[in-house]
Amino acid sequence: MFRIFSLFIGFISTLSLGQAEEHAWPIFRGPGGSGQALGQAVPTAFGPEKNVVWKTALPSGPSSPIIWGSRLFISGHVGTSVKMLCLNRLTGEVLWEGAREIPKVPKFFHIAGSVAAATPATDGKRVVFYFDDYGLITTDLNGNKLWEHRFVTSTGNQFSYGASPIIEGKKLLLNRDGALDSCLVCFDLKTGRILWKAKRPGVINSYCSPYVMEVNGAKQVLQGGSGELVAYDFNTGSEVWKATGLPGFVCVSPLAVGDTIYYGGWSTAHVAGRSRIASFFPENSGLTSESLESAEGFFKQFDKNKDNKISFAEFPSGRMKDVFPMTDQDGDKSINLEELDFWYTIKPWAGRNAFYAIKTGGKGDITRSHVKWKVPRGIPYVCSPIVQDNKLYLIKKGGFVTCVDTTTGKPIYSQERLGVGGEYYATPITVGDRIFIAAERGTVFVIKPSDKLEIIARNEIGEKLEATPAIVHDTLYLRGDKNLWAFRKK
Numbered sequence: 268m269f270r271i272f273s274l275f276i277g278f279i280s281t282l283s284l285g286q287a288e289e290h291a292w293p294i295f296r297g298p299g300g301s302g303q304a305l306g307q308a309v310p311t312a313f314g315p316e317k318n319v320v321w322k323t324a325l326p327s328g329p330s331s332p333i334i335w336g337s338r339l340f341i342s343g344h345v346g347t348s349v350k351m352l353c354l355n356r357l358t359g360e361v362l363w364e365g366a367r368e369i370p371k372v373p374k375f376f377h378i379a380g381s382v383a384a385a386t387p388a389t390d391g392k393r394v395v396f397y398f399d400d401y402g403l404i405t406t407d408l409n410g411n412k413l414w415e416h417r418f419v420t421s422t423g424n425q426f427s428y429g430a431s432p433i434i435e436g437k438k439l440l441l442n443r444d445g446a447l448d449s450c451l452v453c454f455d456l457k458t459g460r461i462l463w464k465a466k467r468p469g470v471i472n473s474y475c476s477p478y479v480m481e482v483n484g485a486k487q488v489l490q491g492g493s494g495e496l497v498a499y500d501f502n503t504g505s506e507v508w509k510a511t512g513l514p515g516f517v518c519v520s521p522l523a524v525g526d527t528i529y530y531g532g533w534s535t536a537h538v539a540g541r542s543r544i545a546s547f548f549p550e551n552s553g554l555t556s557e558s559l560e561s562a563e564g565f566f567k568q569f570d571k572n573k574d575n576k577i578s579f580a581e582f583p584s585g586r587m588k589d590v591f592p593m594t595d596q597d598g599d600k601s602i603n604l605e606e607l608d609f610w611y612t613i614k615p616w617a618g619r620n621a622f623y624a625i626k627t628g629g630k631g632d633i634t635r636s637h638v639k640w641k642v643p644r645g646i647p648y649v650c651s652p653i654v655q656d657n658k659l660y661l662i663k664k665g666g667f668v669t670c671v672d673t674t675t676g677k678p679i680y681s682q683e684r685l686g687v688g689g690e691y692y693a694t695p696i697t698v699g700d701r702i703f704i705a706a707e708r709g710t711v712f713v714i715k716p717s718d719k720l721e722i723i724a725r726n727e728i729g730e731k732l733e734a735t736p737a738i739v740h741d742t743l744y745l746r747g748d749k750n751l752w753a754f755r756k757k
Contacts (some may be wrong), residue, residue: 321359328383399428414459429474445472463504515618531622640676645669
């Protein structure tokens with residue numbers, strides 16, 4: 268359909284399957300988890316009819332693609348069958364597919380919940396897939412099983428497991444926050460043997476992926492969750508330092524650039540009353556003052572047939588509708604006044620919405636000694652930060668971009684609008700002098716790193732976007748809710 272072979276006959280012969288890491292995007296957020304595609308020249312304008320190399324239909328799931336050489340790996344699921352897929356990244360052809368069966372697909376609280384959310388990881392010899400309802404599966408590049416690790420239970424995450432396994436050298440790191448044995452666990456990548464476990468008692472589910480950085484020649488593993496960011500010794504799993512006063516319920520993963528770590532997040536769990544209700548809905552939702560103040564006022568506005576219940580169809584669009592199953596405690600497919608009142612009366616959780624810049628090199632509790640500055644507004648809910656040219660970029664739900672001077676912590680601009688609301692799940696990716704930002708509603712923005720928000724392009728893909736893009740060999744790989752797309756300048 269897209270004349271694959273005529274477009275690529277000139278360079279397919281030069282790129283063999285399984286080639287070296289020159290063309291590699293091995294883990295979530297790419298090499299080093301940095302979110303940077305160095306030396307790439309992907310098109311600024313692209314879409315279903317422009318600069319398409321190929322598209323391939325995929326099973327359901329929001330996991331992001333990873334790449335080694337000419338092989339692309341991704342996961343998904345069809346019902347209770349969780350899928351591991353390998354594609355030829357040059358043509359989109361499925362080279363192999365593996366599957367495992369899980370007992371059932373949980374009834375997640377959030378509409379975006381999935382049993383195949385974790386992004387795979389590879390070192391060029393092995394590929395690691397993680398499904399919270401099954402466990403770890405490690406294969407070679409041809410899909411042959413090398414080892415598996417089954418856990419006694421899943422993490423029990425009612426919003427679905429959202430972190431990803433991370434490979435660093437000969438080790439594999441996995442966040443197991445919220446499990447019965449809540450911990451950060453380190454495996455021998457070759458054998459699957461557990462090397463160490465850093466126990467995290469009392470920690471609730473976290474969507475933060477482990478992040479490895481080097482400080483004074485020694486590696487540390489950062490793991491966030493339950494109001495803290497903790498650094499563990501890479502070799503032993505012993506705690507080195509921690510920073511407190513952070514979100515209790517967190518989706519963002521940390522990033523280190525130079526001697527500074529950037530981490531934090533925002534959650535409705537840490538606001539209350541009118542502010543909490545307002546945060547659940549877009550600005551143009553039309554909620555009255557009465558609806559913001561009380562459940563009774565909300566019913567007055569939205570219980571159209573006056574049956575003392577609000578059905579899914581009656582419910583206004585927004586984040587509260589996305590967690591409709593969570594509010595519908597009796598499971599009758601509608602929400603009554605008592606169920607809705609929960610959101611108006613519950614107190615904020617422990618922790619707070621904050622975003623820190625933390626100086627590396629500390630020991631113990633470094634909250635007072637090493638936090639260089641904090642960002643109070645424009646904080647992301649899900650997507651992780653990126654840094655480009657001494658500027659920190661944060662993308663807030665609703666399509667608001669904040670740019671912060673990394674030296675001073677002062678905003679260069681704050682909460683500027685992209686023009687598309689809704690959720691922003693995918694982490695932005697920097698490509699040279701451009702930043703790619705994907706909105707869940709199906710738009711990919713390209714902005715220029717500068718002292719003001721400059722939108723270079725707005726690309727409509729035509730399907731929902733939750734996964735973080737991968738970029739190698741001047742090609743952008745983008746997963747939608749139906750297809751995996753490859754875009755390259757023609």
